[in-house]
Amino acid sequence: MALALAALLVLVAWSFTAGRFAVAPGDVARILWHALAGGDSGLGANVEAIVLQVRAPRVVAALCVGAALAAAGAAYQNLFKNPLVSPDILGVSAGCALGAGIALLMSLPIAAIHAFAFAGGLAAVALVVAVGTWIRGRDPILTLILTGVVVGSLFGAGIALVKYVADPYNQLPAITFWLLGSFTGALPRDLPFTLVPIALGVAAIWLLRWRIDLLALSEDEGRSLGLPVAGLRLAVIVAATLVTASAVALAGTIGWVGLLVPHAARLVTGAAFARVLPLSLLLGAAFMLAVDTVCRTAFPTELPPGVVTAFIGTPVFIALLALTFRRQS
């Protein structure tokens, strides 16, 4: 835990200094200090603008989106009693993306984009739960993953339709780049629209962390232990979907974080959700920031972070799938 926190701080420092225009760590600290405490850093408006207007929002956005997706992933995994799900695998991210895409198409204000993303995400979860309950396959883990794939592709078709009807000169490139997953659009004035819902959703998940543990048990066990299972599941769905929607509305569909990070956390802490959650928040934030910083500094042109997480996530997912089914047989 302390190690993860230390790593996160080092990453934040690195992310502020690295980039097309290198800024010395001492200067970053001075600018941030003066921005908070008031006064003039004496480093010039250019450097200040880079630190405060370009890098700070981007760092904050990456940290929040990483933490949000990891927390949502951990919560969904307990909720569905399935360690192989995450917002993207369940199709929730696609639902949020369709909602946000429709709002972009109609040129709605940012608050509406978030609201539409949330509505799209809830629709996707509702569909996954409904289809999953109706099918009740012999292998619930695989059934749920397949249901998520199907729901995700349905909403993906919706997104394709949105792109098809979008104005090809302005809207289409904007929607396409946003969907690839990117933090370039993190503007200081828009950040509160993301941070507030994420903070609310994560706070709800945090407060319920002792109860969310019991969701991993069978429904009969949970209810006989006095747990209001239906109400708790609804609360967790709303909180995790709210968090996912805000992350998607800001940064597009960045996959795999919600799957990989809780798994990494469980390797360290064991299954208890009250310990998985804080470590997932820290690791998710650190992972996302590291990926984004590499994406914007390591190559001549910026890479979308969603591409990098997919390159890491796909082989790890296959390994986890193999491990899960080996254990089953």
Place this chain on the structure above:
Amino acid sequence: MLAAAALDFGFPRRTVGRGLDLELRAGEVACLLGPHGSGKTTLLRTLLGLLPPLGGTVHLDGRPLGEWGARERARRLAYVPQAAESYFDFTVAEMVAMGRSAHRGALASPSAADANAAAASLARLGIAHLAGQPIQRVSGGERQLALIARALATGARLLVMDEPTANLDFGNQSLVLEEIARLRASGVGVLLSTHHPEHALRIADRALLLREGRIIAAGAAAEVLTSEGLTALYGSPVAVAEVLLPGTPPRSIRIAAGLPRPS
């Protein structure tokens, strides 16, 4: 005390059993026997308040089961499921500590009292040394004991167990049965379902034979668990015999065995 009277149970569109009377008191073991599909699990779920009764009543400590709040009920009546595979590898101690959730508000963290109660519950079943072990890596019998410890950690003195010896090897079946007998001695009431008449003969004070949703015999175990009763229950010849074990002093036990059908 848990008492059902004239109970009809099942699902909204499918009644499984009708007109059932049953009582479970602290300090006794009652065994529910019946073939597959006779309605054992549905009955247990109804008695636990997980399914609403379709007719008749279920009372817990003199009050209708449905009138108890979920957490109040959980502190009086606990469920021990069959040990199932889980993909979440809780430790034995974490699993047992979940039994304390009925003692806390929805947002509260576990207190020192919760930790003590969970530890006491582990010690009571003799599995304190397994506390830190992942639950998937202990034996099936030990896992079942952990689930019993979780049920005791709720503070309940009435436990309902769904086939606690299923999927266990011979030694582990014995281990679990012995612990159930010890719980009875300490004043806990246990209602358990089983497919093994010899398990009922070994620990039951009372037995209920359930066939196609109806109790065909109920009462003191010695009177109900007879060759005739079990033969009628399973539709296949069963012999119950008294066997004298040599030793000092000699002990007699009752065993059940299936017989070939008369040709």
